[in-house]
Amino acid sequence: MIGLVLVSHSAKLAEGLAELAGQMAPDVRILPAGGLLDGTLGTDFDAVSAALDRADAGDGVVLLYDLGSAKMTADLAVEMLGDPSRAAVVDAPFVEGAVAAAVAAQGGGDLDAVLTAAVSAGAPDEVVDAGTGTDFVLTNDIGLHARPAALLARTVAELDAKVTVRFGDKQADAASVLALMSLGARGGDTVAVSATGPDAAEALRRVHDLVARGFDE
Amino acid sequence: MSCDAAGVVAALRSAAEVVEAHRDELVTLDREIGDGDHGENLKRGFTAVLSKLDNAGDTPGAVLKVVASTLISTVGGAAGPLYGTAFLRAAAKLGTEPELTASSVVDALAAALEGVVARGKAEVGDKTMVDALTPAVAAARDAAGSSVAEVLRAAADAAGKGAEDTVPLVARKGRASYLGERSAGHMDPGARSTALLLRAFADAAS
Structure with a gap:
């Protein structure tokens, strides 16, 4: 490492x-x-x-x-x-x-x-195609704050998929912890997660599991 | 002086004396346009160098390598890495040759300049030590056909002039660059200390 x-x-x-x-x-x-x-x-x-x-x-x-x-x-x-x-x-x-x-x-x-x-980390995020997408309601209290955002980024980092999270009019590359945090999505908010690439479906399944577990909080 | 390791050690002892004698001047220059620590930092570095000279090595290159690592560890600021790099590159250029020659001194000075430019990314006119070292290398090269003493004298003269020429410049690198136009009207302390060191080496060699 x-x-x-x-x-x-x-x-x-x-x-x-x-x-x-x-x-x-x-x-x-x-x-x-x-x-x-x-x-x-x-x-x-x-x-x-x-x-x-x-x-x-x-x-x-x-x-x-x-x-x-x-x-x-x-x-x-x-x-x-x-x-x-x-x-x-x-x-x-x-x-x-x-x-x-x-x-x-x-x-x-x-x-x-x-x-x-x-x-x-210092470059602006590129706009990507929507791909396959699903809406998720964040069930943990702090939403996509530092630790959950890092957990999400790590989860998708292992996969061959480009995962995008949208909240309101903002979007973030799920590989970027800071971009995820800057969405400002809190507990109870709904985010739209989309994925492209060979592992897109697996990526969405893992995000689903993560959200369902309340980011292990 | 002799041009072997003992001669280089003797030249470094005089350089340490010169740095000590000019500590306050360098502090004052640096206070005008920097953070005021250049004189004290350099004095601390060369005091540490003095304590290492007795067993520094038996070739000029070996001695300069000890100087490099000592300055890197003790000077701090930007001057530590920059002077450390200068001595390190000069040492590498001299390799294991037992005695300095006029042409090896020219090559060592050129290598030192190249290292400082690569490390600090400064160009001539940025109001840094590069403004003293660049003309010094050019003058040394012109004197390459003479003796070690002549090469160092030519380099020291040109560095002194180069340092004087930094007075009207507006700094574009280092702490002084934050001052913008207000940095004009003061000599750059790094250019000044470079000129002082080369003068000390030249005096020791003559």
């Missing part, structure tokens, strides 16, 4: 983001590397390198950064590793990218898949 390193000038920012992303990807090694040893703001090369080592479970590591010199520190840590296939720094929105990368890693994505997930 791919690991993540979150490189930030602020220890609190990196730790908070690791907590947020970790909630949606409980099995992924997500290592915060923020701030300097003395507690001030900055990026510490040794801390980033150590996090890079610890995040690597053997399949590789994706590093995300907040701004400016954090990218340089991350790039340098990867360069010093001497093996470009083991780690990569991704230019993605720090929060959205980390969450999307974590979910992709949890779903078993390889280095490229996790990088792509992080990058596309």
